[in-house]
Amino acid sequence: MPAPSTSGLQKRANKVLPEIVNIDKKDMKARRKQLIAINTLRGRKDPGSVSLQADGAYNNAIYSGIGKTPFQPATQVVYSVAEAETEDKSIIGVVCKNKLCSVHPIKSGEKCTSACSSNLTFMKSIGDEYTWAKEALQDLASDGIEAKHLTTDPDSSAYRAADDLYLEIQHLQSQNIF
Numbered sequence: 060m061p062a063p064s065t066s067g068l069q070k071r072a073n074k075v076l077p078e079i080v081n082i083d084k085k086d087m088k089a090r091r092k093q094l095i096a097i098n099t100l101r102g103r104k105d106p107g108s109v110s111l112q113a114d115g116a117y118n119n120a121i122y123s124g125i126g127k128t129p130f131q132p133a134t135q136v137v138y139s140v141a142e143a144e145t146e147d148k149s150i151i152g153v154v155c156k157n158k159l160c161s162v163h164p165i166k167s168g169e170k171c172t173s174a175c176s177s178n179l180t181f182m183k184s185i186g187d188e189y190t191w192a193k194e195a196l197q198d199l200a201s202d203g204i205e206a207k208h209l210t211t212d213p214d215s216s217a218y219r220a221a222d223d224l225y226l227e228i229q230h231l232q233s234q235n236i237f
């Protein structure tokens with residue numbers, strides 16, 4: 060069988076992509092629910108308060124451009140959060156950011172829209188793990204999961220995101236907002 064052309068593969072990928080994202084989101088929601096169910100069976104008083112581990116993966120190492128380019132060498136990041144409660148260590152949260160846009164040139168100053176694939180302007184730091192962690196943790200919170208312990212690499216700012224979210228929720232609770 061002849062190998063498909065790259066443009067054919069790209070076309071097919073573009074077609075199935077939104078559905079893959081949906082399936083992934085659904086799957087992660089189910090895993091979150093299951094995690095809470097497991098902890099409930101374990102007799103935990105607070106089954107949604109869990110141990111998590113998180114890290115970002117880049118398409119190029121952030122430091123690899125030193126002395127070569129004034130731009131960040133990475134254009135894509137996947138920040139994933141896994142549970143450290145079961146043997147599965149399932150990934151239950153993912154934040155994807157990319158700077159890949161062929162529609163809006165950097166010089167034009169135009170902002171990217173939902174029509175192009177980029178969801179991060181080139182001005183923003185792609186290594187901003189604080190923001191990616193916060194986004195992931197807020198998404199987890201919407202399904203009743205909060206970080207009791209968060210394991211990250213020592214240079215990561217992600218733990219500050221968890222700390223700040225915790226303080227924000229405490230503050231809101233003290234004002235009886237929820």
Ligand SMILES: [Zn+2]
Pocket residue numbers: 160161162163170171172175176177
């Ligand atoms: Zn764009």
